Amino acid sequence: MQASRARLFKEYKEVQREKVVDSDIQLVCDDSNIFKWTALIKGPTETPYEGGVFQLAFAVPEQYPLQPPQVRFLTKIFHPNVHFKTGEICLDILKNAWSPAWTLQSVCRAIIALMAHPEPDSPLNCDSGNLLRSGDIRGYESMARMYTRLAAMPKKG
Amino acid sequence: MNQSESSSSADPINPCPICLGLVKQEAYLDRCFHRFCYNCISQWATFVATQHSHSQSTLKCPICKSDNSSIIYGCDGDSFQRHYINHDLGNRFSLSEAHKYRLRCYYSESGAICKKFDVLQYWKRQRYLQPNKWLQSWLRREFQVLTQEEDVDIIVHHIHGLVESFMRRKEKERSKSTPEQNQQEFKTAVSDAARPFFTERTERFVNEIELFLASGLNIEAYDKVYLECLGLNAPDATSKGAEVHEQTQQVLYFHLFDEDSDNGD
Numbered sequence: 038m039q040a041s042r043a044r045l046f047k048e049y050k051e052v053q054r055e056k057v058v059d060s061d062i063q064l065v066c067d068d069s070n071i072f073k074w075t076a077l078i079k080g081p082t083e084t085p086y087e088g089g090v091f092q093l094a095f096a097v098p099e100q101y102p103l104q105p106p107q108v109r110f111l112t113k114i115f116h117p118n119v120h121f122k123t124g125e126i127c128l129d130i131l132k133n134a135w136s137p138a139w140t141l142q143s144v145c146r147a148i149i150a151l152m153a154h155p156e157p158d159s160p161l162n163c164d165s166g167n168l169l170r171s172g173d174i175r176g177y178e179s180m181a182r183m184y185t186r187l188a189a190m191p192k193k194g
Numbered sequence: 195m196n197q198s199e200s201s202s203s204a205d206p207i208n209p210c211p212i213c214l215g216l217v218k219q220e221a222y223l224d225r226c227f228h229r230f231c232y233n234c235i236s237q238w239a240t241f242v243a244t245q246h247s248h249s250q251s252t253l254k255c256p257i258c259k260s261d262n263s264s265i266i267y268g269c270d271g272d273s274f275q276r277h278y279i280n281h282d283l284g285n286r287f288s289l290s291e292a293h294k295y296r297l298r299c300y301y302s303e304s305g306a307i308c309k310k311f312d313v314l315q316y317w318k319r320q321r322y323l324q325p326n327k328w329l330q331s332w333l334r335r336e337f338q339v340l341t342q343e344e345d346v347d348i349i350v351h352h353i354h355g356l357v358e359s360f361m362r363r364k365e366k367e368r369s370k371s372t373p374e375q376n377q378q379e380f381k382t383a384v385s386d387a388a389r390p391f392f393t394e395r396t397e398r399f400v401n402e403i404e405l406f407l408a409s410g411l412n413i414e415a416y417d418k419v420y421l422e423c424l425g426l427n428a429p430d431a432t433s434k435g436a437e438v439h440e441q442t443q444q445v446l447y448f449h450l451f452d453e454d455s456d457n458g459d
Contacts, residue, residue, distance in 0.1 A: 137211070
């Protein structure tokens with residue numbers, strides 16, 4: 038417990054320092070609970086998520102960094118590896134490939150990389166996975182772009 | 195725990211990747227040489243071990259994922275300590291004090307102890323005709339030491355059965371052959387049976403089993419004589435825990451080191 042708190046505090050300080058460097062990721066710690074974080078990440082360019090801003094929720098376990106944080110999308114996203122309803126993410130480093138050398142910041146980067154490179158063979162969103170697996174890239178991209186516009190972009194005035 | 199916080203290892207630019215703080219008690223993985231706090235990396239090793247049902251002999255580096263088999267720590271320029279990954283596991287067989295003293299025997303000269311017990315008298319007076327009821331327990335401990343495995347039933351039965359049948363045969367023959375012939379026959383039989391398991395340690399093992407039988411003592415009394423010969427105190431039943439564990443590592447490390455140097459010569 039003490040170790041996880043100390044480590045999260047180190048990450049908090051690091052995030053404050055790195056804010057300027059990495060404008061694609063904005064990590065914010067809950068005011069009253071250092072085990073609850075949210076992040077805003079920019080959809081990567083040249084993907085159907087470009088232009089969108091996606092919100093992630095982090096729940097950090099007491100055994101952190103021995104155990105990975107639990108991360109889910111709060112913003113609706115159409116992606117084969119993200120559950121459409123719950124926002125749950127299927128990503129190996131958040132499960133058995135976790136290493137304590139990952140940080141909340143680097144987990145965000147991994148999620149951005151996953152957005153750019155979906156893995157349709159381990160889908161949490163079957164509709165999206167099937168579109169990609171059947172080679173219907175256009176179908177997948179237009180669906181993903183539509184949801185990005187609907188959920189991840191500011192509403193037009 | 196002596197958690198020496200050497201200020202020389204404090205490097206604000208390269209913090210420990212696990213706690214993100216200054217490195218306390220520098221430790222390195224043996225293959226990739228990535229650096230961590232000793233506590234951080236051993237905690238991770240322990241955690242990983244609890245996640246697997248099978249014992250793991252390597253640890254993936256948290257940074258580069260390379261497989262490492264030990265954590266190196268306590269480097270002072272001249273020496274270092276080493277913590278093998280598979281020794282973390284609670285379910286692994288750990289050597290007791292008595293096992294450790296036996297292991298040490300295999301690395302010491304056998305001269306002194308040979309003078310204590312008169313082996314030739316054993317064969318001359320045909321004392322082998324009296325069955326030795328402690329032999330089985332003695333063999334079990336010996337095999338656990340030599341194989342570093344807990345379950346040695348098969349080898350124990352194999353060798354014990356061989357010794358018993360040898361003695362029974364001698365009983366029937368009575369004194370047809372000379373004591374020296376009997377001794378030689380016994381040694382050949384045991385070493386043929388033991389060689390597949392103990393390879394280059396076989397010869398010493400055969401000498402040890404002969405010594406134990408010739409002593410005519412039970413294990414406790416035999417240990418006492420043997421330890422006196424080695425200039426060691428009897429295994430202290432009161433010393434437990436971390437200290438015991440520490441010593442195991444040292445003895446085992448010595449074991450590997452010895453083999454390496456044998457090959458190098």
